[in-house]
Amino acid sequence: MKLLKGNIIHAPTLEKLETIENGALLLEDDGTIREVLHAAPQDFDGRVYDCSGQLIMQSFADMHLHAPQFPNVGMGMDLPLLDWLKTYTFPVEAKFADLDYARRIYRRLAHDLIANGTTRVCMFSSLHTDATLVLMEELENAGVTGFVGKVNMDRNGGENLEETTEESIRETRRWLEGCRRFRFVRPIITPRFTPACTDELMTALGKIAAEQNLCVQSHLSENLDEIAWVRSLHPDCAQYWESYDKFGLWKSHTVMAHCIRSDERERTAIREAGVVVAHCPDSNINLCSGIAPVREMLNEGIHVTLGTDIAAGSSLAGSRMVTMSIQASKVRSFTDPAHPAFLTVPEAYYLGTTSGHRYFGAGSGFTPGDRLHAVVVDDRSFTETPWALSLPERLERALYTMNAANITAVWSEGRLVHTHEAKSVREHRTRIVARGAK
Amino acid sequence: MKLLKGNIIHAPTLEKLETIENGALLLEDDGTIREVLHAAPQDFDGRVYDCSGQLIMQSFADMHLHAPQFPNVGMGMDLPLLDWLKTYTFPVEAKFADLDYARRIYRRLAHDLIANGTTRVCMFSSLHTDATLVLMEELENAGVTGFVGKVNMDRNGGENLEETTEESIRETRRWLEGCRRFRFVRPIITPRFTPACTDELMTALGKIAAEQNLCVQSHLSENLDEIAWVRSLHPDCAQYWESYDKFGLWKSHTVMAHCIRSDERERTAIREAGVVVAHCPDSNINLCSGIAPVREMLNEGIHVTLGTDIAAGSSLAGSRMVTMSIQASKVRSFTDPAHPAFLTVPEAYYLGTTSGHRYFGAGSGFTPGDRLHAVVVDDRSFTETPWALSLPERLERALYTMNAANITAVWSEGRLVHTHEAKSVREHRTRIVARGAK
Structure with a gap:
């Protein structure tokens, strides 16, 4: 078994967005979703993908x-x-x-x-x-x-x-x-x-x-x-x-x-x-x-x-x-x-997300029995907010402002198919040189 | 004097886009535009900012x-x-x-x-x-x-x-x-x-x-x-x-x-x-x-x-x-x-670009006498195209698809105020792990 920990955001139906702060997805070895957990288990024996603080969204x-x-x-x-x-x-x-x-x-x-x-x-x-x-x-x-x-x-x-x-x-x-x-x-x-x-x-x-x-x-x-x-x-x-x-x-x-x-x-x-x-x-x-x-x-x-x-x-x-x-x-x-x-x-x-996945036979949102299709979004480098955002707010902000640089992992058909360094481009690789520049 | 070399794209008027392949901007020491050149001079004594192959656009x-x-x-x-x-x-x-x-x-x-x-x-x-x-x-x-x-x-x-x-x-x-x-x-x-x-x-x-x-x-x-x-x-x-x-x-x-x-x-x-x-x-x-x-x-x-x-x-x-x-x-x-x-x-x-800059007293596009306001866009990491694109085509593609990661330098009021590593995020920092993944 495997465990993917983080803030879970999925849309079981058109009318219903479900969010879980500090939740986890319990996966079979082949990446099939066993259970959507409202908290990560304390002692877990298998492999843990720790995306705490990040958003685990549907792909x-x-x-x-x-x-x-x-x-x-x-x-x-x-x-x-x-x-x-x-x-x-x-x-x-x-x-x-x-x-x-x-x-x-x-x-x-x-x-x-x-x-x-x-x-x-x-x-x-x-x-x-x-x-x-x-x-x-x-x-x-x-x-x-x-x-x-x-x-x-x-x-x-x-x-x-x-x-x-x-x-x-x-x-x-x-x-x-x-x-x-x-x-x-x-x-x-x-x-x-x-x-x-x-x-x-x-x-x-x-x-x-x-x-x-x-x-x-x-x-x-x-x-x-x-x-x-x-x-x-x-x-x-x-x-x-x-x-x-x-x-x-x-x-x-x-x-x-x-x-x-x-x-x-x-x-x-x-x-x-x-x-x-x-x-x-x-x-x-x-x-x-x-x-x-x-x-x-x-x-x-x-x-x-x-x-x-x-x-x-x-x-x-x-x-x-x-x-x-x-x-x-x-x-x-x-x-x-x-x-x-x-x-x-x-x-x-x-x-x-869900509507397209359903076409291929998937269930409603993250559904036990489905192979995992998910994207992990690191929104912690986004602008500081004056209060702690709710997960629906973080979802909205991510959808409007994210790009590939914010996606730290992608799961497809139960497989981890992509990883990406977590820090934003901004923090790592840009330089403002104006102060004192000529 | 300074020289900024690259492909120049500016819009002197609403009706007119001007593009120069392998052109150059000749600048005074304070970043004032002296001349827009259709080719870089062979022997130039001052500092050269070589952005050959990239797009020098108006900021x-x-x-x-x-x-x-x-x-x-x-x-x-x-x-x-x-x-x-x-x-x-x-x-x-x-x-x-x-x-x-x-x-x-x-x-x-x-x-x-x-x-x-x-x-x-x-x-x-x-x-x-x-x-x-x-x-x-x-x-x-x-x-x-x-x-x-x-x-x-x-x-x-x-x-x-x-x-x-x-x-x-x-x-x-x-x-x-x-x-x-x-x-x-x-x-x-x-x-x-x-x-x-x-x-x-x-x-x-x-x-x-x-x-x-x-x-x-x-x-x-x-x-x-x-x-x-x-x-x-x-x-x-x-x-x-x-x-x-x-x-x-x-x-x-x-x-x-x-x-x-x-x-x-x-x-x-x-x-x-x-x-x-x-x-x-x-x-x-x-x-x-x-x-x-x-x-x-x-x-x-x-x-x-x-x-x-x-x-x-x-x-x-x-x-x-x-x-x-x-x-x-x-x-x-x-x-x-x-x-x-x-x-x-x-x-x-x-x-x-120009229309806003004009509000602050600037001329039409890159104008001799104005302090330089420019952004250098590296579009060479974009998808391969089946033919060499014209500069107007590259401008359009850049506007529709660029983000901050593609901007390698920014000039403001004659000063180089920002630099950024040239290679795309994609090339450097992502990893597709699906091949053979479990």
Whole structure:
């Protein structure tokens, strides 16, 4: 048995934040949570990870991001969507035919995800089968778990970024064979979006998903032009979502990114099918797409999760994903005539952690029987406060102000996958030279 | 003479970003810019600061922030404005009667501003005269320049946070006496906002500002409740701004934070008086106040600058202040029926740097004759890109993704005030342990 000691902060449900000062997590040897303790036992025989004074938070689950766009983070944000795709996204994505390049970029991506406290992902790769396998290997080696999809795209792709239908189907099957060797990173069927896939390809993907019992991810109702395009391609579909439903791709555990323009009818279809929404606030604002009706979705009982949508989102950090969801919900609260209530900190923390973990079968917060997914945050180098903060206050401050330098340890699937020196960059490595400077 | 070598990026005007690959800044011994060079001279006799490969950017100017709220950063963001003031802002502000406390907090604040590349500020202190002098001393020692105001508040303050009118006037004069010893940090008259100051106090402040030729800063039209409150206090004023104008506080170089609800008539008054707007997008979204009509202001020729508005804003970083202004303008572009164009990266960079520096008399970008205000950003540890980036691309990426760890040097008023080890935190101090981990 092992013991992880510290201040525990987790969100069992959307409505409930649970905090334990000086608590502990009792773990099996394989990192399975045995018990959440309100105090560390006095005499404990096994290995102790002493994070006293620090925050033991749930790790983040990033439910929508594009791995091959990682080199583009923070670039081309001034461009309209189609120019951005043409100038940045597609040319960079095409580079992943080169496996050495893919290895370097994906190793860094996997490292940066873990260093920022993200241990579960639902991720798009490119259409390159071998680079996708490299991505999965690098994620697995670094300790990132979850789903990765080789992208399918047999029409309306960029230069060097389109497969034939036959090739796309054949490569998907080859990729699925290659995936068998991974334990923690599993495949997910990934048609890029309706306009990028012929009916023939969609039919085949629906069939493969059913045959091999695989989940599906794609994009839905991000903006009005896209919706009009889908309508022109599928005049028989009253709404965008039906273009997935038609081919057996609209089902329980299908992850749909964005859903900004999903009206009540589309949202009913989402809820009834058990489709999961990946809300990507940073991306949606950067691309001027709008802000999804998250409060309505939650009220209706839809399973909402969060995504960074790298590289239309400009930060890989899970903490930023959470606070952006709050800020976006505030914008919606003061611009939408219905003034929906904004997301509170505990709600947004739940969406960025538990809600995503639940997608992969985890329980509610730190749950006995689950392998541990946690991030340890050292907030003791933050500015002195005039009174001792409560744990909910420390959670809020951490989410708004932390970066990778404050994360001292990351646990994923029961394994300690990352450690980092505890003291802040500020204390160690900067020097103010002004006093008496010339 | 001295030479600062590197890639130069500055914004002489709102419309124009100027970049020089492998350029140099030739400086006088006191740090005054002699010349912006398109190549470093081959044989140079003086001291050389070699930042080759790095970005030499203008430092940031934070034109609105509350120093005593620094301990509250990232807390209480879920609360309505008045509860937030009561729970966090006022109790913490009251603590600054304690000079040891003030010294510790303000030393850290000054350090963090410089470490994040902000060298000019227009800042609110609390109403405490001595703590305000401590603040100015700490800023001056760290290399932060600009204006600081002892706050005046003789009504509607919090507990332990109100002066009598007579006290407020007397203390203001005592404070102004104490300011004479500072070289780079100068006083600015600071009525908190109209509802916090009696007519008698406002009259006295207008008189002091005129007598001592001082600038003025305050808040304007942040939200509708505040505007209604001002109207009830000053029924003779058709608009909020007139409650400052009445007392001689509405004049050239008056800085007004927010101006979210400033309509065309109020904006005309702003422009005609030479009042400067401090736009605080992060704060405005956190408090659900709305988003200021920045594009309209710029089109009308108003002098717009940016502020973090700590602690209603959740980040001290100038880079974040700049990108938040872009994101806020995008929200405005897709929610305002007139669809005003969003701020481009060069425009927002100009607003966060040159526009603020100009307020203090600086020229357009790096200008011969000005003392150097610059930040050196090492972006070489960022993710590998598939092609060599242009300097405008590197600027954009730096603004969206940098933090203090990427800032290797800061120059303020011609002085090198901060240095920092060049390598990224990632390279030095983190360890992925997953490979083979149990």
